[in-house]
Amino acid sequence: MADIPTATVGRVVTYIRVLEELEAQNVLRASSGELARRAGVTPFQVRKDLTYFGRFGTRGIGYTVAVLRRELLRALGLDQTWNVVIVGMGRLGHAIANYPGASDYQFQNVGLFDVAPDVVGREVRGLTIQHMSQLGPFVASVAGTPRQVDMGLLTVPAEHAQAAAQALVAAGVGGILNFAPVVLQTQDLHLPEAFAAPGRREVTVENVDFLAGMKRLAFYMLGPQAGPAEE
Amino acid sequence: MADIPTATVGRVVTYIRVLEELEAQNVLRASSGELARRAGVTPFQVRKDLTYFGRFGTRGIGYTVAVLRRELLRALGLDQTWNVVIVGMGRLGHAIANYPGASDYQFQNVGLFDVAPDVVGREVRGLTIQHMSQLGPFVASVAGTPRQVDMGLLTVPAEHAQAAAQALVAAGVGGILNFAPVVLQTQDLHLPEAFAAPGRREVTVENVDFLAGMKRLAFYMLGPQAGPAEE
């Protein structure tokens, strides 16, 4: 299979959302033009993106909303359950643990962790916040069940992010969604042998950084600006 | 001036952070190799990115940390103050209002808004949460001072995001950082004539979407997978 452009992956996530909106409005079919309009891209782009995953449309007609949604969910691995732990239960961790839709799409919060004594032991949405020292044993215990802990959401202060990432990986968690405004040094992160499934031994990191978003926004709002020494 | 690749803008934000780390460690100079290592990119990339903004290095030596930082901050418009309002003071809005560093870089929270009666009137970090109906008058009042309201952080539920964006734009706020998992229909968003500064009449939107981040992460964790009908 060809490998899929990262930009395409991001857009497909959007298409799924758009398809869910359409489904909620009882729309059965949609053309690439309609999807494109709602997703804010061109119809060409929609069709090209979809060809990376298969052929889902009917010429002359368009796409069946339910079918395309199902197929794209499968393609992204969202037809299965992903067990998630949150590391860092400050305000941001709490907001995410309580976020409506965070348990959609088969993302299941299974554990909450922090180090602050005034936070450990509290209950959030039926889960008791555990101390970070329990992370290793906890993950090991979950690993015995049908599925393991798949992802860690990193919502600790920037200065502790690398250490917390290390702890997650040492515990056997191979996927990290990093909310801290730091670049995780992934060359230091290697799953222990025991967890090194064939082809899945490396750590996968995605970043969500709203401070960076504010800065990009600021730049784009400057508009056409004076460049460097114009020559 | 050449226009700057969007990917470059994102990386430059990272370089600034890296430079601040270095400054905090009292490092005076750094090569493109050192910056690249910390930013997780190649040295070529760093040098090419920087040339879009000017020539900041010394051959044979490298870059002076403080100088490069200052120049990049200026290039991104982060040497000036950006006034920010938060629309949607649920858990996420609160988390952001209280986020350490959210007031760094000359981003200044100047107003907080919501519609829920149990939230309006509460005080957060010295600001009283106002009702959305006050947004227009508030922005108009700030516009009289040296600077106006530059950005709105949209932290309302998905189903209200488009309407809230409309309200921001109608009030004269031309930059939106959208946290809701929806594609804002920007063709419906036009600044009122009164605010249409030359070259700055269109609305600028950046998205920060952690649910999308989780889905992308899930996909990348699938690893090399079976493609569509292999032929």
Add this chain to the structure above:
DNA sequence: CATTGTGAATCCCTTCACAGCT
């Protein structure tokens, strides 16, 4: 002489035009 700055080459993604299907 180590390191920057940058044209040229390469690679990848987007756009397009149209063939192919229903």
Add this chain to the structure above:
DNA sequence: AGCTGTGAAGGGATTCACAATG
């Protein structure tokens, strides 16, 4: 007739090699 699927063209972005230089 209408819309998808896709090879080809076009445009950007990344990589590279090396000339420039303090």
